[in-house]
Every structure is written in C-alpha cells, then in structure tokens.
Amino acid sequence: MPADDLTLLADAALAAGAIARRHFGNGPQTWDKGLGQGPVTEADLEIDAMLRDTLTGARPDYGWLSEETTDGPGRLTRDRVFIIDPIDGTRAFVNGEANFSHSLAVVERGRPVAAAVYLPMKDRLYLAAAGRGATRNGTAIAPSGKVTLDGATVLGSKSNFNDVFWHGGRPPVRPQFRSSLAYRLALAAEGRFDAMITLRDAWEWDIAAGALLVAEAGGTIVDRRGGPLRFNNARPLLDGVVAGTPDVARAILDRLV
Numbered sequence: 051m052p053a054d055d056l057t058l059l060a061d062a063a064l065a066a067g068a069i070a071r072r073h074f075g076n077g078p079q080t081w082d083k084g085l086g087q088g089p090v091t092e093a094d095l096e097i098d099a100m101l102r103d104t105l106t107g108a109r110p111d112y113g114w115l116s117e118e119t120t121d122g123p124g125r126l127t128r129d130r131v132f133i134i135d136p137i138d139g140t141r142a143f144v145n146g147e148a149n150f151s152h153s154l155a156v157v158e159r160g161r162p163v164a165a166a167v168y169l170p171m172k173d174r175l176y177l178a179a180a181g182r183g184a185t186r187n188g189t190a191i192a193p194s195g196k197v198t199l200d201g202a203t204v205l206g207s208k209s210n211f212n213d214v215f216w217h218g219g220r221p222p223v224r225p226q227f228r229s230s231l232a233y234r235l236a237l238a239a240e241g242r243f244d245a246m247i248t249l250r251d252a253w254e255w256d257i258a259a260g261a262l263l264v265a266e267a268g269g270t271i272v273d274r275r276g277g278p279l280r281f282n283n284a285r286p287l288l289d290g291v292v293a294g295t296p297d298v299a300r301a302i303l304d305r306l307v
Contacts, residue, residue: 059166067170097136139230153232155258165259194241199301205246235260245294254286270299
C-alpha cells in the first residue's frame with residue numbers, strides 16, 4: 051500500500067463531508083431505488099462522482115466498488131480496490147439525523163489496508179491502516195475491554211435481537227441502534243459500545259472501512275458464522291458481521307443459532 055493512501059482517503063472523506071453538509075437539512079432531491087434498496091439522494095450521487103474522480107484519478111490502477119456506481123467485473127482483476135459508501139445511513143441523512151457517515155476503504159487482495167469513516171455533522175474522522183492502529187480525530191482508539199456478554203452494550207437493528215436467532219433466547223445484553231453500519235463499527239472499535247452485530251447479509255461498502263478500524267483497534271470482526279471477512283467478491287455481500295471485544299464477540303458467536 052502506498053504510504054499516502056490513508057492521507058488520500060482522509061482528504062477525500064473530508065471533501066465528502068463538505069458536500070453532505072451543504073445538502074443536509076436543505077431538502078435534497080431523493081429517489082427510491084426500489085427492490086427494498088432504500089433511498090438515494092442527489093448528495094449521494096454528487097459525493098460518489100467526486101470520490102470516484104478524486105480517488106481513481108490519484109490511483110488509476112485501483113479498482114472501484116461503490117454503492118452508487120454500477121458494478122462491473124473489472125475490479126476483480128485488480129490487486130487493490132477502493133470500496134466506498136458515499137453516504138452510509140442515507141435514511142438518517144434524509145430525516146435530518148446526524149448519524150450518517152462516509153465510508154472509504156482500500157482493499158488489497160481481499161483485505162482492507164486503509165480506511166476512513168467520517169461523520170461530517172459530528173466532525174469525527176476515524177482512520178486506520180494495516181499495522182498502524184486506528185484513531186479518532188488523531189487519538190488512538192481501542193475496544194471497551196468488556197469480557198462478559200451479560201450487560202454488554204450491543205449495536206444492532208431490533209430484528210437482530212429476536213429470540214429466534216439465539217440459543218436459549220436473547221442474552222441479557224443492552225441493545226442500541228445507529229443508522230450507519232460503518233459508524234456502528236467505529237463505535238465498537240473505540241469502545242463506546244462493546245459489540246455490534248448484523249445477522250443479515252451485509253454489503254461490502256458498509257463494512258470494509260469499519261472492519262479495519264475494529265481490527266486495528268484490537269477488536270475482533272468476523273462473519274456471523276465466525277469466519278474471516280474477505281472483500282472484493284464477485285457478489286459483494288458478506289454473511290453478516292459480528293464485531294467487538296474478543297471476549298464479547300466470541301460469546302455472541304457461541305449463542306447465535
């Protein structure tokens with residue numbers, strides 16, 4: 051990975067935030083993508099175009115995978131790929147809620163090696179690079195250190211905590227929710243919550259950047275079966291995600307059906 055890939059992602063994330071702030075609360079034009087995919091706004095599309103021009107302009111040999119760009123097989127032949135969600139948490143953005151983020155990652159041969167997650171309305175910039183740790187606004191972050199599942203704070207949508215998914219019913223955890231999956235991963239990485247889960251298939255662009263934050267902060271991140279995450283798949287979906295402190299993540303996996 052070139053030494054300045056992380057700087058490239060950080061600068062691009064901040065630029066994305068400037069576009070998002072300009073549209074936020076100003077009634078951006080919004081469409082429903084259909085097939086249960088949710089909304090997309092003119093801000094998503096403007097950010098996507100800016101990021102593609104900026105990032106692939108700087109790294110023309112890297113592939114490209116973004117939620118808002120039509121996918122193609124060309125990225126599968128590249129050693130390094132940008133995996134991008136221009137706005138993760140578009141519904142929150144449309145509703146005037148601050149818990150949306152920009153999620154940017156460089157993946158090398160299936161593994162994230164540089165990542166930026168930026169929350170422009172909170173001015174929180176999370177960064178990570180392989181072997182170099184993870185930070186929030188320049189300060190090193192680490193998971194909470196929680197060692198037991200009982201009483202753990204776990205981020206996830208309400209449906210993830212239905213008894214049907216857990217041996218013996220839902221464990222005595224304290225569920226919480228944030229709209230952006232990338233933000234949930236960042237919160238687990240910095241120890242503000244003990245873990246996060248999503249038990250349905252997860253798009254790579256929602257997970258790639260946050261996965262590196264968790265790993266570099268010292269946490270555990272795996273799919274819902276306990277397997278390693280690999281990115282830049284032909285169909286860019288992961289089999290759910292479990293992330294958090296090593297002990298809490300392991301305990302969650304042990305309890306999942």
